[in-house]
């Protein structure tokens with residue numbers, strides 16, 4: 001599941017086509033259908049995804065969370081022009097919960113609000129995984145924010 005989540009904002013109604021550098025080209029969303037076993041059929045307009053590329057779709061109601069789908073097959077559509085249909089692999093879950101977490105850094109004590117996806121029965125582990133994906137040095141005992149990590153690395157140099 002965690003492989004299919006990206007803590008990055010995708011504007012509503014858009015699809016980000018991620019290139020190998022992790023930058024996104026925005027396409028318009030025409031349709032998204034979730035099928036069995038984590039299969040998704042995504043129709044968009046603009047750009048053209050390639051097999052093995054990742055697509056980001058906004059998670060409804062989120063601040064900065066996207067679903068990250070892997071493209072398995074692509075075909076271009078005749079109508080409307082510039083449209084395409086991609087078969088993708090995504091999370092095989094019907095529902096997951098989007099939660100917000102108030103966290104403060106153990107070094108600089110600055111408080112932040114982070115979003116995380118709860119998908120297992122272990123809310124704390126899901127929160128720690130989300131912190132790590134958002135650049136924190138995190139365990140259940142200790143949390144250090146990305147800017148403190150940067151400061152430390154700068155001092156070490």
Ligand SMILES: [Zn+2]
Nearest residue numbers: 105108145148
């Ligand atoms: Zn800090």
